[in-house]
Amino acid sequence: MSAPMRIAVAGAGMIGRRHIELIGASPDCVLAGIVDPSLAAKDYAQSRNTSWHADHRALLAQEKPDGMIIASPNALHLQLALDCAQAGVPTLIEKPVTDTVTAAQRLCAAIRRTGIPMLVGHHRRHNPIIKVARETVANGKLGRLTAVVGLWLLKKPDDYFEAAWRREQGGGPLLINLIHDIDNLRFICGEITEVQALTSNNVRGFAVEDTAALLMRFANGALGTVTVSDATPAPWSWELASGENPAYPKQDQPCYIFSGTEGSLSVPNMELWSYAQRPGWYAPLSRATIAPATFDPLAEQLRHFCAVIAGREQPLISAEDAMGTLAVVEAVSEAARTGQTISPGRILEQAA
Numbered sequence: 527m528s529a530p531m532r533i534a535v536a537g538a539g540m541i542g543r544r545h546i547e548l549i550g551a552s553p554d555c556v557l558a559g560i561v562d563p564s565l566a567a568k569d570y571a572q573s574r575n576t577s578w579h580a581d582h583r584a585l586l587a588q589e590k591p592d593g594m595i596i597a598s599p600n601a602l603h604l605q606l607a608l609d610c611a612q613a614g615v616p617t618l619i620e621k622p623v624t625d626t627v628t629a630a631q632r633l634c635a636a637i638r639r640t641g642i643p644m645l646v647g648h649h650r651r652h653n654p655i656i657k658v659a660r661e662t663v664a665n666g667k668l669g670r671l672t673a674v675v676g677l678w679l680l681k682k683p684d685d686y687f688e689a690a691w692r693r694e695q696g697g698g699p700l701l702i703n704l705i706h707d708i709d710n711l712r713f714i715c716g717e718i719t720e721v722q723a724l725t726s727n728n729v730r731g732f733a734v735e736d737t738a739a740l741l742m743r744f745a746n747g748a749l750g751t752v753t754v755s756d757a758t759p760a761p762w763s764w765e766l767a768s769g770e771n772p773a774y775p776k777q778d779q780p781c782y783i784f785s786g787t788e789g790s791l792s793v794p795n796m797e798l799w800s801y802a803q804r805p806g807w808y809a810p811l812s813r814a815t816i817a818p819a820t821f822d823p824l825a826e827q828l829r830h831f832c833a834v835i836a837g838r839e840q841p842l843i844s845a846e847d848a849m850g851t852l853a854v855v856e857a858v859s860e861a862a863r864t865g866q867t868i869s870p871g872r873i874l875e876q877a878a
Contacts, residue, residue: 532557677760
């Protein structure tokens with residue numbers, strides 16, 4: 527049996543510590559050290575009986591890990607990943623892949639040049655619910671996809687905004703939260719080719735949005751709407767509806783609806799609606815429930831990362847693929863700012 531992979535973690539915030547806990551519970555890997563300049567991170571590393579480094583270059587040189595998980599602030603992703611590529615260390619980068627599409631283009635070029643595998647932490651693609659939803663659309667069970675509805679509605683507590691960056695542009699639900707949903711929709715339905723959007727900061731008056739409404743066209747011809755707000759008590763969000771993270775009280779409600787010419791699927795409650803006999807609005811609808819498997823997608827993502835390091839699997843979400851999701855989010859921001867219809871493809875072309 528081969529020795530477990532030695533995985534380092536850059537960033538000991540909330541998601542970084544979740545990764546560290548999963549490494550501690552995994553049979554495939556062990557913690558190789560923590561990178562985070564804060565004294566709180568130093569104390570945390572000591573409590574985990576692992577090495578602490580204020581600078582990632584020192585960790586790469588001294589610990590020589592088999593892999594690195596980047597869970598730092600978004601603006602630091604690019605340099606961390608470039609240095610890992612230079613050091614020959616495969617990397618799992620938390621979403622978004624970088625803070626801008628232009629930065630992501632630089633990273634993709636470095637990956638092509640070095641050949642070092644990197645994957646991006648859009649971990650919901652590992653969730654069996656999302657996988658089954660993708661299969662249901664792909665295998666034609668809904669017929670030709672016509673309309674998609676996405677909801678991300680909940681209320682963040684006031685103390686969430688005590689961190690100043692969460693009150694500024696880039697710290698709101700579009701880049702921090704909606705990017706998960708955009709990636710889910712791309713993964714399930716295919717590429718998004720056009721975006722229109724409106725945003726509002728009327729509730730809190732911060733520089734960053736608290737509410738947004740999106741209109742999208744998919745490459746397969748389907749149209750979609752997504753409504754986002756982090757300022758309303760509501761159960762219609764992946765966090766509250768999916769039960770993926772036990773920290774959130776689970777609600778038996780959908781947050782996505784996928785509608786086609788032969789049926790419709792609500793997610794994550796996985797209700798499939800169709801006509802049992804002759805179709806038409808006077809005919810009774812039949813309802814079936816799909817029951818996907820149950821497992822922790824973050825733990826599955828870590829297993830997958832170790833398999834990528836070992837060369838047994840290819841990254842499920844490459845940096846280039848994740849850049850496509852980031853381009854949609856940038857298109858949403860530009861569409862809201864200009865009032866125009868924006869193509870994510872054009873965003874990618876301009877950054878190339």
